[in-house]
Amino acid sequence: MPCAPLRSVLLPDANSLELRLSHPTPKECVEIWRSTSASWRDSLTVPVYLKESLYLTTVPLAKDGGMTDWVLVDKNLPPDHRSILCSCESFRKRALTSDPEGNVNDAIIHAIASVFCPPGQRSRGYASRMMRELAQVLRTWQSENYRCIGSILYSEIGKEYYAKRGWRPNLTNSHVEFQSTTTCHQLLAQLVPSEDLAELCHRDEVMIRKAMAIPAEGAETRMTVIPDLDHMLWHIDKEEFACKELINCLPVDEKKLHAEDNHKQLDYLKAVLEAAQAEAAEWRLDQVQLWDPSPAVRDMIVQSGIEHVLVDRQEDGIASGVWYDSSGEVEKAPHWLNNEYYSWC
Secondary structure, eight states: OOOOOGGGSOOOOTTOTTEEEEOOOHHHHHHHHHHHHHHHOTTSOHHHHHHHHHHTTSSTTTTTTTEEEEEEEETTSOTTSSOOOEEEEEEEEEEEEEOTTOOEEEEEEEEEEEEEOOGGGTTSSHHHHHHHHHHHHTTTTTOSSSOEEEEEEEESSOSHHHHTTTOEEOSOOEEEEEEOOSOOOTTTEEEEOGGGHHHHHHHHHHHHHHHHTSOOTTOOOEEEEOOOHHHHHHHHHHHHHHHHHHHSOOOOSOOEEEEOTTSOHHHHHHHHHHHHHHHHHHTTOSEEEEESOOHHHHHHHHHHTOOOEEEEOSSSSEEEEEEBOTTSOBOOOOEEOOOOGGGOO
């Protein structure tokens, strides 16, 4: 039986004490996915979108309790017989913090995604109520082993809406944009077999830990979301599902690009970027984006001579966060290192 239709009930006030944050049943999840399909299914049919939504609950980062579904509902109504006033998901992610002295600590952070109100329930304050409740719950959610340092989201509706609700936008939200092209230095750039991804992610984490252990006197607290294998596999699995369903074709088994070790850093970067541009052209994509490049990488991009545009995002992909101190109180935003696309989900 589907969830109660909105037209048959009187919608409650968003500030009502009868509303609470809860978790949807499997049947309610299907109803949520049906509601979101009109906005988010892109080229997928509704049945395939429902199939994808279920599949993405079983992949790394989401499975084994990594993803939690949330709904705002009337607490007096039973599951499967209540209106879903608003819904979202949260993902538990591994994170690191370091202080000005270079003391590095493991932590967790929750990433909020898929915030959605059905059209008939918008402009009633339900999303605000849900986010307010969620900000409180996530402070201690799944924090048995590591302290939760905050919750983040990537806004697709600009900077103001979520900022007013506590999720302040990161100071920088930028990427470098390259147009797709068939030019590629195949001799320098090599595809990475999928079985090597775990080792590459481990090496990334080791390098990040070393960088964050370097003292930065006078600097603010630093934070990063660890670019671990689960993040990469979530994106890869989502991409492969869509490719198989839409064109009955999977990307080649290799998932990343790297440069051979017999050239300098500038040559590495140029080769990998050109290979990415060529692959984008092969898949009929318009562009390649490199999120949050360091000043050194920006300089090398200029030196490479590759045509590019630096984009300062103002409306979509706005990394935003609520940050907690050791006692769970809201504190000043840390310096977010590696604000890259892998942490979006």
